Amino acid sequence: MDIRNEFTLIGSSPVFRQLLNTAQLVAATRATVLITGESGSGKENLARFLHEHSPLASRPFIAVNCANLPENLVESELFGHRRGAFSNAVADRDGLVRAAHNGTLFLDEISELPLTAQAKLLRFLENGEILPLGCDRPIKVNVRVLAASNCDLEKMVQAGKFRADLFYRLQVVPMEVPPLRERVGDIPLLVEHFVELAAQRHGLPPISFGPDAMRALRSHAWPGNVRELEHVISRA
Secondary structure: OOEOOOOOOOEOOHHHHHHHHHHHHHHOOOOOEEEEOOOOOOHHHHHHHHHHOOOOOOOOEEEEEHHHOOHHHHHHHHHOEOOOOOOOOOOOEOOHHHHOOOOEEEEEOHHHOOHHHHHHHHHHHHHOEEOOEOOOOOEEOOOEEEEEEOOOHHHHHHOOOOOHHHHHHHOOEEEEOOOHHHOHHHHHHHHHHHHHHHHHHHOOOOOOOOHHHHHHHHHOOOOOHHHHHHHHHHHO
């Protein structure tokens, strides 16, 4: 029996079933989760699964790619600012943390967060309060935090590039998404799913893959993981 859900957590392999069983248990809690795995393996899909199967499912899910935050504006983007806090602050801004109030904040590529912002994030995780730039009074925010990285954060801690206290605070529950090469038995199910999606998207009838094509798909190394497979199916 295969397992499917709306966020392409699809598969029947033992390693996938173990991941999904853990996700179903963790989703019901408010525990902070650190999701690791290679690029394209489905870390954000897992984060969305944890949110959608939690008591917070009807609340906001705010996904933030930390690598896309301008370094000089990281604190403002995350924690907000008050008008006049700096030269371009022409209006108040709540920030992404407050946008996720009573919901889930997903911090992707957490390894790209500057050390100064890491310190503020740690304080927020410890006391549930943020201090927007230009504000003299902390604000309580109720948010579940999920973080993800495709880097080895432990090595970054040893190199002084990531705060050890933040690392341990984030990985209350560590979850690793396996690469596609470790779950090749799930490729036929993923192919079927992506064929259906591509057919709907382009208004075309679904295509089928013969035994030779499927063998080729199963033997590929898939350095781009599930995302690469989806793009291959879309091109086909």
